[in-house]
Amino acid sequence: MSDKPVALVVGASRGLGRQIALSLASNNYAVVVAAKTASAPGTTTEDPDPNSPASTITTVTNEIRKAGGEATAIQVDVRFEESIKSLISQTISTYGRLDVLIYNSGAIHWAPVKNTPLAKFKLMQSINPTGLYTTVHFALPHMLASPTAQEPARQARIVVISPPIYSRFFRGKTPYAMGKVGMSVLTKGLAMDIQRDNAMRGRISITSLWPAVAIESAATQQFTKVNPEERNDLRKATIFGDAILAILKAGGDKVNGALLLDEDFLRAQGVTDFDQYSLVPGTAPRRIMPQQLPDLTVAEQDDEGKRYDSSAKSKL
Incomplete structure (x- = not known):
């Protein structure tokens, strides 16, 4: 049993996930660094490019330990149920608890429908919404374990x-x-389940987070290699680590079901200096997200109508 709160970061080998793991470890979390890529014995590169394939769960775990933090690397392939079950099992057997789950794994292919092969579509769905759902499904019982x-x-x-x-x-x-929107629907829907379930309410919360400005990562590197000036419109990944920490410090009930943007949430917590996050000093990166987002609620929000639970085989 760990004396520290335990955070599992899925998709932590590089980019945003690596920074989230580092930020959590520096704030007294024991971190499970999980992703598909580990370094083969004897091949670990010291101080690899954090957005390159040389950055793995092995190198990130080493970074955390060298800085005095506590971390364990566990390989996972979120396309497969058994791999996720093994990840959760190993996390619990190692630390005896699970307090925070961050799901950062993702597959990206930005193209219209006519230019997206079915294989690419299936890959994205298996890693993005299905991988998230499977991870949450197997993690929930442990995260809802009785308080001590x-x-x-x-x-x-x-x-x-x-x-x-x-x-x-x-x-x-x-x-x-x-x-990706399906993942946000899970956030909204599970949050509603939590609110109406006495066994979950007050014991767990779920929040989504997204960048307001593009962040340096493995995904954005493909653009900066073609046009180095694209770096002027990027922020450091540290803004995302700081936003995660701010969410965890906020009351769970206040952020349950929220779909947040990193900059906007940090501003609401009193942060005013965003120049510190510019990848290129002195630049003002372009915001990629709308200033105002639609309210998804309706006037009949509290009217649940006739609810059915297929698992109970009866009308609620």
Whole structure:
């Protein structure tokens, strides 16, 4: 049993996931660094490019340990149920608890429907919404484990890397957006389940987070290699780590079901200096997300109508 809260970061080998793992470890979390890529024995590169394939769960775990933090590397392929089950099992057998789950794994192919092969579409759906659902499904029982006498008020937290829901997000990348928006639907829906379930309410919360400005990562490197000036419109990944920490410090009930943007949430917490996050000092990176997002609620929000639970085989 760990004395520290335990955070599982899925998709932590490089980019945003690596930074999230480092930020959590530097704030007294024991971190499970999980992803598909590990370094073969004897091949670990010291200080690899954090956005390159040389950055693995092995190198990230080594970074954390060298800085005095606590971390364990566990390989996972989120396309496969048994791999995810093994990840959760190993996490619990190693630390005896699971307090925070961050799901950052993702597959990207930005193209219209006619230019997206079925194989690419299936890959994105298996890693993005299905991988998330499977991970949450197997993690939930452990995250809802009975509080201890030492920590009677412990509240588990799930943070999903997925966007707010609005129509412009679909444009030009509908097959990708279908999965990412589906992840945000899970955030909204599970949050509603939590609110109406006495066994979950007050014991767990779920939040989605997305960048307001593009962040340096393995995904954005493909653009900066073609046009180095694209770096002027990027932020450092540290903004995302700081936003994750701010979410975890906020009351779970206040962020349960929220689809947040990193900059906007940090501003709401009193952060004013965003120049520190510019990848190129002195630049003002372009915002990629709308200033105002649609309210998804309706006037009849509290009218649940006739609810059915197929698992109970009876009308509720």
